[in-house]
Amino acid sequence: MATPTPTQGAAEHRLPQNVIEQLVSHIASGGSETTTIPAPFTGEPLATLPVSTADDVKAAYERAREAQRAWAARPVSERAKPFLRLAEALVDRRDEILDLIQLETGKARRHAMEEFLDVALCSLYYARRADKMLKPKRRQGMMPGLTRVRELRHPKGVVALISPWNYPFALGASDIVPALLAGNTVIHKPDTQTCLSSLWVLDLLTALGLPKDVWQIVVGEPAEIGDPLLEEADYVSFTGSTRGGKAIAAKVAPRLVNYSLELGGKNPMIVLADADVERAARGALRACFTNAGQLCISIERLYVHEDVYDRFVPRFAELTRAMKLGAGLDFDADMGSMTYARQLAAVTAHVDQAVAAGATVLAGGKARPDVGPQFFEPTVLENVTTDMDLCASETFGPVVSVYRFRDEDEVIARANDTEYGLNASVWTKDVARGRRVAARLQAGTVNINDGYGAAYASYDAPMGGFKQSGVGRRHGTEGLLKFTEVQTVASQHLMDLEPPGSMGYEKFADLMATGIKTMKKLRIK
Template identity: 85%
Template sequence: MASPTVPAKGEAEHKLPQSLIDRLAAHVASGGAETVTIPSPFTGEPLATVPVTGAGDVQAAYERAREAQRAWAALPVSERVKPFLRLSDALVDRREEILDIIQLETGKARRHAMEEFLDVALCSLYYARRAAKLLKPRRRQGMMPGLTRVQELRHPKGVVALISPWNYPFALGASDIAPAIMAGNAVIHKPDTQTCLSSLWVLDLLVALGLPRDVWQIVVGDPGEIGDPLIDNADYVSFTGSTRGGKAIAERVAPRLVSYSLELGGKNPMIVMADADVERTARGAIRACFTNAGQLCISIERMYVHEDIYDRFVPRLLELVKGMKLGTGLDFEAEMGSLTYQRQLDAVTRHVDQAVKEGATVLAGGKARPDVGPLFYEPTLLADVNGDMDLCASETFGPVVAIYKYRDEDEVVARANDTAYGLNASVWTKNPARARRLAARIQAGTVNINDGYGAAYASYDSPMGGMKQSGVGRRHGAEGMLKFTEVQTVASQHIMDLEPPGSIGYDKFADVMATGIKLMKKLRIK
């Protein structure tokens, strides 16, 4: 049975005002006349035309950014956070506008666009409230108590190159840029061309809220044209995207010893334990697997169900999957939207077709839905997937999940960890304490209990990132801001030097220092 559809309200709904497009296009760092037209994934029709950035434009953007960054870094943190404190209210007031843009440039359902809105509003507010505390000078313990005074200082890196992906363009652009800028940096930002409108929109908004124009600049263009100058001029590189792309960036910056953070791919497991609540888990799996049509680096692509619950859980999950509503409307009716690129549709189709040809069983879905839109693919569940199939180990990045049966915890932990990736995982049970013990054995940067991904990701006070080939570094938490800084230690010595005073010889001084170690330990000074 094909997934039901929600009818769209008409062609006019899938257009953006030309005045809005013109205003946003003016923020592209471009000095040429070349343009690119962005299609709508919902319809395949043109959505907007924006200028293209050339290699020379990137160089000029860096020159402007370095001048702007010096003035920006000289401001107190209390001044640098002001535009971002204003941002959350402005986002709420203009919520419908940005939700429309996100949907139209990505093709995702509105309920999934809403997650991006919430992420930018809450994450930027988190850092605006905490930046002063995170960045303030800190006293550290010196070698000689009372004689050595040590201070830890945080300086901005300078100009950060930030490359954000097409699948969550608003969230994975603005939410990383906010802490970088609050830390005193300028940012040259390359969003994916297909989904640059949401980044241009929030830049336009922040400039209106008081952010100096050249502190955040957006470049739009072919990575083959502007990628090298973007990376080669950066003082720090932040990248979210494929593992292949992350490795290429690491190789590029290595000769200059420039630091970087990379959030990369995932092949994320979901473990359904024998005591899991069938209804809650099945409904949670819909969101865990099919948010943004599975185009989410932390979504679930492998599901392991305990043999004692398999025959009750899987039929209920199939019932929900087959009843999911697909649609292109700019409202909250559709449960799943479109894929964003033709290449994603091709990859999903190739993975499913190959798996079926080699013996996999389609439990639900399994085909494209051009009747809904040119890039739609049904939410799909497969059984009998084995290690010879690309679907088993390679990231599909679409609405496709392989279901497996397992017998015990040791088995399922081994299978969950049997991947080159380690980004996210999910465990479902009525016993959270047991789940935490199991979670600690899973090689993933985040593990969610009775949730697919949001519990960990939206906990902005804790770090988020990947193990193994899923990335380097973390976003969120203290590290999400401090990674954009250089740490400096300033130590001053008082009263006496770190050498024998007066006529005391080194042998006697060595005895005094050795005795001092024991004394400091006994007094718990050290």
């Protein structure tokens, strides 16, 4: 049984009123309607927020378009200055933001720390490199030396960015930074429950020199502000469910507005016969139960080779049962609360249905209201079959099913047998073999001897999904250039692209054809 740690007093799970007032002042809202969000750890009210209306969104776009012209006119090096200052400012105020992330999400502090690191390191990566990424680039012309070509990058304009509740600080700020560095302005709709951390970093960046109206935050339900948010956007960035991503794509398609979507996953982990069993079992804890499994790249399917299954699975279950649950604002707990009651209900339904249909609980398996209203034990299930919802549908909670396999071809086929393709994990002492297996997996990122962090936190490499797990990529050059329009400017010199003087077209055609062979021979083309 996962053990609880003592829960601190209720006062620790509240925010000072002056802090709340400062943060909510950044919400683009002119009305009197409000909503109150609860603290997942306790169920008690955490903050009351003003709600944005459709008119508020339209007004925000007007301000954003005005601000965008001046922002885009700044040199990239000037745009980067607030974000270069951000990394040190985050370090200086680390405890403040970790507390806030925990209070609004219910996650353990060690998992809130991942968000802190993501924003600090990803922001620094782009602030250092945006100028080079956006510089005009020379490209090879049609006629070497005579056709001179430059590739230019222009901002899209105003970006609509919709970020999810599970990693609100990381999946808000770390996507907004490259959008802003590219010269865009942003209208950001975070999830209402977890908008405080986004408001906090906006408040901080404003103090660090980010101009007014370059990044604006609207808060409200999709039914009220979803359509106006999408109707005026020049680009849409969305992280969330596959269902939500498809709805957004359909909405903006008539205007031919481009978008990037990071969506759901049913991610596999493969433990090969030569894996270090102890290392893999400990690695699986983090891969499966970080943020109570509320992570799009977490592992939900665990395939273990038959030669090590009977050693790995009991050890993994033992480690899972020993995990500490807790609601403290410290690093003691191994796992925190779920964020939403509805997600707790969905996870409970998946587990209960699987158990009723014959699955075996090896660890966990139930809610823990004795720790807090939305806690669920880290859970390991065996004998999960294809007729159970848990087998193929994304659970998005602290639940993993374990399966035995015999050979490499079999496990690769089973790992790929899903509509999703976001992340995967391979464990082996032979890294070269791990890379060969990884290349056969239909997933946007594959980690060898790690669950998800090695690939995700390597910001110089793109991150995104195959199949129903998304469109486009974050991170790397693609993560910034997707927020730009590319323009080719070519100038022709000395000789036009037509017969010179009195030369006929037939002779000109012969000359050009001969030129192809010559350029190939000289490796000019």
